[in-house]
Amino acid sequence: MWHRSASFILDKNQNDTVYPADSVTLTPPPPSSISTPQNPNPNLNRNMSMSAYYQTRAAHHGVVTSDWLAQSQEAATRAVVTGGQEIVDGGKSGRAFSVIDEFNNWRKQPDLAEAVAAIRALAAVIRNSEAKTMMELEIELKKASDSLKSWDTTSISLTAGCDLFMRYVTRTSALEYEDFNSARSRLIERAEKFGEISYKARKIIAMLSQDFIFDGCTILVHGFSRVVMEVLKMAAQNKKLFRVLCTEGRPDRSGLRLANELAKLDVPVKLLIDSAVAYTMDEVDMVFVGADGVVESGGIINMMGTYQIALVAHSMNKPVYVAAESYKFARLYPLDQKDMGPALRPIDFGVPIPSKVEVETSARDYTPPQYLTLLFTDLGVLTPSVVSDELIQLYL
């Protein structure tokens, strides 16, 4: 039932043995907001590795208490210390440590995209480096980028951002720069400018999607995506009349945060529980989602529940539009849901669950390209088949 074979018994045994060797895990903080201080799911502590990426997203967008946040931050810094020492190979401990630290600092800002934080961290590496040639600099950057990627294997935009920057460095060094220092300063300057690019990207995406939002339309939104928020904000500013149906987005309840923001803009919002999507789908005109990553097939990886919504929309002939910046394009090709690295996130059911009961804690799912209608990116409006073309142009 859970898997197609009885392999789940084997998997469970494997998980138990794998966990102690994995040193980069963050122990999830016990929930403190509820009055009953019971650990709702003892499974959590045993074989759970919490995805740092989703932890940060929850910190940005979910409805969390300050206690939980403080504890999670403490857990993060604790893991960094252990992680940094593990990843280091003798001598360069200072640098590897500071990359991840730097990255974390940038990432904490709620408005900054993951990839931008990664690229800024790499820019800091360039600044602190003592390399005298481009080759040396490239090698250092590669090492830093690898350590960033291995620190959080679940974040796709982090990987994609690092890869993008590495490609840019390789290609720029191919142009003749007579002076190493000017090349270096140019790299740093471009990396810092990347933050602006990401901001501009959201504006471009918002402008491209304005035509698709017509007066009197009903938009279904899932999860809290800053890009989709920008799209809706611009539509509201352009005095378009539309209303938004917003799913709750359990377990981090990011939908509630989105509903708050939209209410501030005087946009009519209706909250749905996640199971009510099919029930309301026939009054919906279009579905708008963001993406954590866009994969090579043209499909997207996004918060858990997106695949479900896309399936329902497809079966009822409603268009599904994805708003994603181009630096989220990643060189992954998942063949099914389990094909990606697991990104786990603890779910608080509010009541204690017996330890024998497993919980599906994956934080994200993969939506295949045939259920998506169009992607709005800063490269323009794209159909899903264009994505692989773009990636090939970049990487080959």
Next chain:
Amino acid sequence: MPDTQVLVNDFLNKLKKRKIEGSQATARQTAELLRSVISQQRVPYTNQAGALIDAVKAVGEQLIAANPVELAVGNIVRRVLHIIREEDLSLTTAAIGGLNLSAVSDDENDDDRDGDSTLSAAAVAAAARSTLRPPSLQTLLEDTPVSAAVPQTSSSGGDSEGKSKSADKSSRSRKLKHDVIEAVNELIQDIVTCHEQIAEQAVEHIHQNEVILTLGSSRTVLEFLFAAKEKKRSFRVFVAEGAPRYQGHLLAKELVARGLQTTLITDSAVFAMISRVNMVIVGAHAVMANGGVIAPVGMNLVALAAQKHAVPFVVLAGSHKLCPLYPHNPEVLLNELRSPSELLDFGEFSDCMDFGSGSGSPLLHVVNPAFDYVPPKLVSLFITDTGGHNPSYMYRLIADYYSADDLVVQRRATAGN
């Protein structure tokens, strides 16, 4: 200029009154008009491309506004703009390639632009080339003022050339116009011969003893079927009449005149006959960037029937029909409502449709849309003059023929160029 203005006004009138039938005729006349606009346009010594682009955009804006449903007009305007940019770029690359590094670094324009005077000529050309391609992941991190880079490059190239050889400058300005007009001539040639190029591929798609269904009348389809008949393929054609204009009747007549076995059916009979058909071949009014098709009304019906019975739905379209826009509400915005007299006889129905009597609003309304939108998932294959393509491949052709800057044809008020 007054000469071209007369021509422009003339053409605008024809477009507004819908006097020109068919996208091929419209495309050809638009291209010829733009050619005369370009040849009449006086260009300054520096930044010729900018001046030409401005002139074409000014005229193009008016043309598109005159008949927004005729997408071929906008397509040709954008093709011409892309041609201007391309010719300018190839001239510039040739010019810069001839200069040595010191000349480039001495240039003040270069210093102002990116403060990095050690950029080689190859780097500048590469950056300029990237302005023509649509924005991509590769160019994401590169220097931002890309759209302004092309005119600046050409002006800086012009200036430093001027320092050395002034005779070259004037010859270069003439060369750009000459090159552009040559390229526009090629474009007109392509438009005129698109039927032949598409018909050449007929033999690959129509085999022996096949049954082909089509709707209405399209000259491209006619030539396509004739070409297959020339090559001794034996096939039958079902023609759906294409109400309310009944152009299918004309097509059937022409096919019979050529010796093809033809069957005429009503549009409503398409679902009944589709199971006996091997292939559906139709023409299109326009093809959108997502692969969707704007076609004469009734086409969506045929496409749905074909999908239900797994019959390949092949669309023939010349490259002047390829539009870089994405349809966000095609049934309304890209459609035209024609006269009710094509459906109803005014004499018989004059009571029901009387706007003058009673409350002033009659109970009987007649809606006569001219076009249908066929979504890309229903189309199996596009046959253009460049070959057969998947609907999901359309974006590639668009990237070849159009520049991203020209999607909105509007003369920029700022002096960015």
